[in-house]
Amino acid sequence: MQNPFEREFECVKRDAKAGRMEAALHRLQKMEQEDLFPMERRWELHELMGQILFLFADLKAALPHLKLAWELPRTDHGARLAALSNYLMYLHYIEGVTNEEMRAAHSSYAEMMGTLTQFSHGKRRRKRIRVGYLSPNLTDHIVLNFAIQLFADYDRDRFEVYLYDIGDLQSEVTDWVAGMADRYVDLSKFSPQKSVEHIYADQVDILFDLAGHSAGGATLQIAAYKPAPVQISGIGYFNTTGLSAMDYFLGDAIVDPPEMDALFTERILRLPETHLCFTPSERFRAYENLHRMPHDPPVFGSFNNFAKITDEMLALWAEILRAVPTARLLLKNVHPREETLNRMRQRAEYAGIDLARLELRPGSKDYLRDYLDVDIILDTYPYQGGGTTCEALFMGLPVVTMAGTRHGARFAVSLLKNVGLGELVAESSVAYVERAVGLANDAELLAALHTAIPRMMRASPLMDGARYVRAVEATYEMIWERYLNEEA
Template sequence: MVYKLSSKDNESKKSSWSDKAEMFLEDGNFSSMRACGREILDEDLNNAEGWAIVAEASVYLEDFETAESALDQLWHLDSQKTVAVANLRGLFATAAFYGAQFILDKAMEAYEQLFKRFDVSVGKGKWDDTSHRIIERGYTFYADTCLLAGAADKAAKATFKASRTVSDIKKKAQYHSNALFLTNYRESGTDRQFEQHNQYASLLRTEVKFPHDKDKRRKNHSLRIGYISPDFRQHAAAYFFTPFLKDANRNEFKVYAYSTGKKDHITQRFMKMPDVWRDMYGKNSRAVARQIFDDRIDILVDLSGHSQNNCLPILGYRPAPVQVSGIGYINTTGLGTVDYFLTDDVCCPAPGDQRKFTEKLLKVEGCHLCFSPGTLRTMKFEGADAPAKANGYVTYGCFNNFAKVTDDMLLMWRNILESIPSKLVLKNKTCSVPSGREIILERFRRIGGNPDKLELRPFSPDYLTQYQDIDICLDTSPYCGGLTTCDALSMGVPVVTLKGHSHGSRYGETILQAAGLPELICDGSRTYVSKAVQLGRQVEKLNELHHDLPKMIRMSRLMDNKSYMADIENKFKQIWATYCKV
């Protein structure tokens, strides 16, 4: 007698292989994941989940031919004729298929169909744990796609949704932190943004705090300063780290560095600078906190804030009696265990600025950033003629992440380009893919701009030398350039920036003040346009700046490591004295 599996047995078997596929995915074993899908199809070629697993795994294996074939089979099944009944993993695999090939517009549309399918039945008991993991992946992949496409607002919303979707509290906190970072692309110092940062502390839930004996700490000793970051490597923030590790007053301070990220050749250079180097990569937050506590660090300085792979869960344990955050992030941490936030009188000039920070503002003299590129590169530029002198027209440029470019910014750039013979060079990762370039051109057309005025260049390692093609750089707002502004100035290119209304939106202002270029700071959009146009018309002045700026920057406060650290360390002594007195 031949027994046939019932539909219930078939569903159970399918579910088993689907669960195994998720296990293999978690282990990064994509070939075995794909094999799970084929096991399902061996039983039933009309099984949507089987084709979807094969397609998803093939995307991860970058076998797009197999992925496309599996998706074609999937969407021709009678059971998959409309989005309303479509297989959830199949919708995700379709979006991931486009996203992995950087077909950004189609990927975003497909992810939105996935979310619509999920939202229709969410709360009705339809979706199991596997479905929620698929949606979690959908939100995170969609956020990455949106960010590359310049849709930072959508990226932030999706990442907040990922945080709400998962049940694991650590993942909730991590996604929420990632979303906080993304909010800075469009918001700057709003009440909503501050509330969202405050919510992070309740998600982190670090129940155990390390105890600190204040009486024992009062004894005279060299203060132990710990600097912690995942980015002691080739990273934008690392261009501002060297003074902390290399230029400390060793008579009064002992410097520890805690590296929580992967190592590269730049890490090898940073390792030689502090008195004590701790490689913490791969260790959990509590283990790192325990090491800091055992090292008896007096002041712990977090250099990552809510940036990727950040160290805030470690600071949640309060491994040091005094904790500071700054440099790597432009906003409050929202954590009660972080006592101070590093800033300056330009970024936070008004008493009311304190209201947007859970930390006390620790203001240094001049700029709170010190540009120190020597650890990461050796190139030293001495200046050259402005390109406009030979070209007969002005070449404006912006090498910032395109996600920082708002429609208001595009409108200002359109007005600049219409006022003077000129073009605008945009260089970023969005320009590296055809669909990204089309998104940029379409957005510029939509605000009435002439796309022929734009030159789109892909991201490349030689970006620094390409500043020699640029006459004037145009900064973004509200998310200003940091490293890109410093890079441009060091290559002799003046930068026009728009003054904002919060710490993060005043980065361009504080950098230009420290560089000795206050005349390039603009109070509003009209001033921004007029200054960019006026400077473009003054070719001789522009040429002088191109020759003088590299040396001028090197001699400015912006690159004065010794004075910067003397001020920083005075602030450290002050906050330590405050701690000891309380």
């Protein structure tokens, strides 16, 4: 016979599996009030509550639970590390976290990882440098849109490319990508320790971690053992890993000004132009020759995950709508959940947004057509849009963003400046509102931008795959030579 805890928790899991998240959350809150969770499983209560609140885009409520999910002890050390990685990822969504607090939080990951026996490496010089890419996202995922050129266009006379896939969502896209490289290895069924042995046995020279603390930090639990003599992180994550085993982080001079060095345990590799190169997927083909005119009245929009939309951003958007009294605001989520739309509607009204001027749309597979209903994209802060910014630019839309003081709050700044749209970057909330209002009130400028931006995007370093790969390869050769010439 089940005890009250087991009986209630089974109901929670049943509700969650059926998508009844409000019901699951209500049950969990009741269980917490009645103190039904045994001490050794309280981490499970907080992890599930945090995850549900994150799905509802309520980060302020979610973060205390997500913090307890890794602080409370549990027997599975790898799962506890994953809970900490998730927490570090979600810290980027809210305002008020200082750069020093962010760095200290990432340093706690290395402390929890503990002392590992790392592999030692000799100095080897071959005709071709062997580069391994470690990723959970070698499928139809936004990170692949930024990494694909590194697999497709590398110099085969100077480099070998090995792909290490730890994801569990392989598809026909995975097969396509696997065919580009010299070697593809599916590590999805192996433990971190076994995965490390595979990579080390392949004698990879440079290992590039494409995920960081995203996806539960699974790649970092491998990289921590130092299976390659030189290791880089970047593209799929936007902050330090906190690991001494990680040597470098990929950035550029715009996203990573000199003061950024103090925030990373890694050495920042600044590419001369952009650290990101965008390759649109096949679904964009239908929109390559758009001819669009601004709506009258104008429509602002955001296509970012609702979790990125802070109360502070909603207040700024309310201010913009007051300054352009005929304009409307369209918010398109990345998830299809109705509960999230209902909660966003409440938050927007509380922030002073007239609900008659607000349209909320759930996530959908054919979301690109929704861009046709918008004139100006309002970027989120402090967690900016990366893939969504590139998609909006490709679809001909200006993006107004606000510059922050760390990598994760500046990558849209780099994207816009590389496209030639630096004037859309605001250095303050006041300037952010002014940029957005100015665009909405200038239909002639808006029409010109809608026509020019797709051309500017295609002609920019952001979509010049060959130029980008050559810059990355020159960096690989530089850091490999540096390693070979270092004193033992």
